[in-house]
Amino acid sequence: MPDWKLPFKLYIDACGEGLGAALHQTQIINDKPVEGPICFISRPIKPTEARYGARQMEFLCLVWALEKLHHYLIGTVLDVITYFNSVKSLLKMKTLNRHMLRWQIAIQEYRVNMTMAHKSGNIHKNLDGLSRWAMPNKPENPAWVPQDKHHIEGICVTDIGT
Structure with missing residues (x-):
């Protein structure tokens, strides 16, 4: 359970x-401090996104993850770890194309409490399976779930005594 x-x-x-x-x-x-997972998310890229460069793709991933995990992250302190070091510089760029400008606007509500850190690609292996073999959420996928079936609007935390 998240704290x-x-x-x-x-x-x-x-x-x-x-x-x-x-x-x-x-x-x-x-x-002892123990880092553990709260949740994992992934998705295949769309045909139009396949044309993006590596920096844009990583920035897209940041925006997408913030949108999907909004219910966990809004108002919290957040450390973003990426293996692509230039994502930090993209957040500070003055001249942007329309995608990047729209994405910068989309993440503004998180920027106050957000820090960016670089982690070497050799060490940053915990996400390779998620990004490289993302399964589409389509009816022909055996693990398909209708989008509205598991949509989370709020989270209830209950402490059950031991």
């Missing part, structure tokens, strides 16, 4: 096949 008072870590990865993100949080368990 809403603690910061979250959002790992993002994009490639020519898909986008992937993992939301983690470090909590104290048995007096």
Whole structure:
């Protein structure tokens, strides 16, 4: 269960096949800090997105992950970890194309509490499976789930005594 008072870590990865993100949080368990997953998300890229360069693809992944995980992240402290170091510079660019400008506007509500960190691609392996083998959410996919079936609008946290 997430602890809403603690910061979250959002790992993002994009490639020519898909986008992937993992939301983690470090909590104290048995007096030791332990980083564990909260959730994983992925999706295949769309045909128009296949034309994006690597920097744009990674920025797209950030925007997409923030939108999908909005219910976890709004108002929290967030560390974004990417293996593509230039995503940090994209957030500061003055001259942008229309996609990047729209994306910068889309993430403004997170920027106050968001930091960006670079992690080497050799170490950043936890998302390779999500981004490289993302399954489409279509009826022909055996794991297909209708979009509105599991849509989360709110989260209820209950503490059951031991």
